[in-house]
Amino acid sequence: xxxxxxxxxxxxxxxxxxxxxxxxxxxxxxxxxxxxxxxxxxxxxxxxxxxxxxxxxxxxxxxxxxxxxxxxxxxxxxxxxxxxxxxxxxxxxxxxxxxxxxxxxxxxxxxxxxxxxxxxxxxxxxxxxxxxxxxxxxxxxxxxxxx
Numbered sequence: 319x320x321x322x323x324x325x326x327x328x329x330x331x332x333x334x335x336x337x338x339x340x341x342x343x344x345x346x347x348x349x350x351x352x353x354x355x356x357x358x359x360x361x362x363x364x365x366x367x368x369x370x371x372x373x374x375x376x377x378x379x380x381x382x383x384x385x386x387x388x389x390x391x392x393x394x395x396x397x398x399x400x401x402x403x404x405x406x407x408x409x410x411x412x413x414x415x416x417x418x419x420x421x422x423x424x425x426x427x428x429x430x431x432x433x434x435x436x437x438x439x440x441x442x443x444x445x446x447x448x449x450x451x452x453x454x455x456x457x458x459x460x461x462x463x464x465x
Contacts, residue, residue, distance in 0.1 A: 327365075327372035328394065330442065335377050338439045339364055342375060344414045345436075349396065349407065349446075384441045393443035401432035401448045408434040408446070428452055 332338040346353065346366035351373065355364045364375045386392045398404055405421040411434075412418055418436040425431065433447040 325371050327374055329374045329376055330391075330438075330440075331378040332375050332438075333378050333381065333383075333440050335362065335364065335375060338375055341416075341439050342366060342373075345411065345416055345438075345444075346373065348410045348414050348416075386441070386443060391442065393445055395433075395445040395447055397447055397449055397453075399449050401430070404432045404434055404446055404448050411436060 342364070343353070349368075351366040351368050353364065353366050355362060357363065358376075361377055366373045366375075384391075398407060401421070401423075408418050408421045416436055419434050421432055421434045423430075423432050427433075428450050430450050431447060433445050435443060435445050437443055
């Protein structure tokens with residue numbers, strides 16, 4: 319089996335594209351994403367993309383509210399290089415009028431886990447965290463058993 323090397327794209331269904339698009343138009347460029355749009359089966363899709371993956375908004379077909387504790391997506395976490403970059407991302411989002419928590423250390427997750435959190439208009443929890451030592455070691459020593 320070939321190794322999966324990353325996530326190519328993430329699709330989010332949104333209750334109101336006209337409400338969600340302005341939010342993501344602020345957030346995603348601040349995080350280094352570009353934007354385009356396309357249609358599939360007559361539905362407008364808005365795609366934000368960087369060098370690594372796409373993040374696509376599409377209209378929902380039902381009116382149920384997002385519940386992070388029912389089956390499905392709980393939250394989505396983006397990764398930046400360092401704790402300082404998490405702090406910078408939080409400041410940048412706040413300057414863009416996005417309600418975001420301060421970057422903070424969460425030792426209950428990992429000794430070097432720094433993150434900030436914010437919600438999109440549908441209540442989907444978004445997180446930005448640092449590239450932690452555990453993840454780096456896993457990446458760099460994957461071929462070594464039990465790493």
